[in-house]
Amino acid sequence: xxxxxxxxxxxxxxxxxxxxxxxxxxxxxxxxxxxxxxxxxxxxxxxxxxxxxxxxxxxxxxxxxxxxxxxxxxxxxxxxxxxxxxxxxxxxxxxxxxxxxxxxxxxxxxxxxxxxxxxxxxxxxxxxxxxxxxxxxxxxxxxxxxxxxxxxxxxxxxxxxxxxxxxxxxxxxxxxxxxxxxxxxxxxxxxxxxxxxxxxxxxxxxxxxxxxxxxxxxxxxxxxxxxxxxxxxxxxxxxxxxxxxxxxxxxxxxxxxxxxxxxxxxxxxxxxxxxxxxxxxxxxxxxxxxxxxxx
Numbered sequence: 001x002x003x004x005x006x007x008x009x010x011x012x013x014x015x016x017x018x019x020x021x022x023x024x025x026x027x028x029x030x031x032x033x034x035x036x037x038x039x040x041x042x043x044x045x046x047x048x049x050x051x052x053x054x055x056x057x058x059x060x061x062x063x064x065x066x067x068x069x070x071x072x073x074x075x076x077x078x079x080x081x082x083x084x085x086x087x088x089x090x091x092x093x094x095x096x097x098x099x100x101x102x103x104x105x106x107x108x109x110x111x112x113x114x115x116x117x118x119x120x121x122x123x124x125x126x127x128x129x130x131x132x133x134x135x136x137x138x139x140x141x142x143x144x145x146x147x148x149x150x151x152x153x154x155x156x157x158x159x160x161x162x163x164x165x166x167x168x169x170x171x172x173x174x175x176x177x178x179x180x181x182x183x184x185x186x187x188x189x190x191x192x193x194x195x196x197x198x199x200x201x202x203x204x205x206x207x208x209x210x211x212x213x214x215x216x217x218x219x220x221x222x223x224x225x226x227x228x229x230x231x232x233x234x235x236x237x238x239x240x241x242x243x244x245x246x247x248x249x250x251x252x253x254x255x256x257x258x259x260x261x262x263x264x265x266x267x268x269x270x271x272x273x274x275x276x277x278x279x280x281x282x283x284x285x286x287x288x289x290x291x292x293x294x295x
Contacts, residue, residue: 004191008178009199015179022176026204032093033100036071043072043133046162046276050248056160057081060128063152065117065145066135070097070110076131077106085127086112087120090212118144120152128157136163136275137171137230143238150281158247159279166229167269169254173227176200176209182270193222232272239277248278 017023021035030038044053058080064073067086070093076084084106086097094112101110115121117132118141130153132145139145149159164171169181172192177199184192193214200206215225232251239246252274253259261271 002191002194004187005194005198008180008183008187008191008195012177012179012195012199015181018170018175018179020176022205022209031069031096031100033069033071033074033096036069037074037100037104038071040072040075040078043162046250046252046274047160047248047278051158051160051278053079056129056131056158061085061126063087063120063122063127063130063149065130065132065149066138067093067097067112069093069100070112071100072133073097073110074100074104074106077104077109081109081129083109085122086110087115087117088112089114089116092208118148120148122152124151125154125157126152128154129160130157131160132163133160134163136161136235137166137173137227140228142228142230142235143242146238146242146244146279150279153281155282157281159281161277161279162274163230163235164274165232165235165269165272166227167231167271168273169270171227172224174213174224189224190222193224231269232275233266233269235275235277244279246277247280248276250276252276 021032024030024035025032044056047056057076059082062076062081062084064070064076064084064086067073067088070086073084073086091114094114097112098107101107113120117135117139130149132149136142153159172178172184174183174192174196177196178192180186196213197210200209203209213224213226214222216222251262251268251272253262254271254273258271262268
């Protein structure tokens with residue numbers, strides 16, 4: 001065992017376990033979809049000082065991008081959405097999503113599509129509300145995703161975005177097995193992958209977890225592909241390049257006491273819990289030159 005791997009595994013025992021839906025599912029407590037459904041209200045808190053849930057969802061056609069097992073999609077239906085379409089690139093989530101939809105009586109008002117968010121099979125201006133909850137840190141080409149969302153949202157519709165930046169204590173998205181905060185800044189990517197692989201080896205879904213988070217490049221070198229290392233600064237640059245002026249923008253601190261630190265340049269990256277951004281299509285004029293360059 002490599003020294004760095006041994007250190008990670010040893011230190012991991014010191015820190016309290018992070019509550020994670022994969023582990024709750026393994027323990028038989030609740031499915032990933034059920035956990036998401038229960039967390040629906042928490043997700044919307046970051047918009048609460050500006051947008052009421054009724055305004056966001058009631059009577060509206062909703063696109064839930066990066067929906068996972070779609071538990072939050074069901075929560076949006078509970079809030080009165082007319083129809084919700086969940087999109088995720090992980091095919092295995094569909095079965096769990098449809099099971100919860102049937103259980104809650106939403107089978108006729110929900111559908112799941114396994115697809116990349118960069119190119120979706122819908123006409124322009126299809127949706128009143130598009131929500132990307134914990135999604136922008138995962139997509140491989142975030143600018144293309146935003147362009148697609150702007151194409152799909154109704155001219156007076158809203159795009160709601162919230163995501164934890166890479167500087168978040170658990171920005172590596174390995175907290176289902178590694179409990180050490182900011183571990184991705186303390187150890188190499190190679191060490192993280194080795195430790196994660198060993199810590200999940202005996203779990204019933206260990207192989208699936210590794211496959212979800214880790215890929216290999218054309219030279220066979222493994223890397224963490226589950227995240228794109230989206231920072232607060234990078235997201236800001238994307239908005240500026242696309243000439244997007246959010247209707248609402250907020251950087252939520254880890255805790256209130258850390259608010260001053262979120263105002264200090266690079267330091268803020270480690271103390272922002274969530275970036276929150278709301279875009280309305282009628283107020284946005286993306287730069288067509290940028291779109292052409294990326295094609």
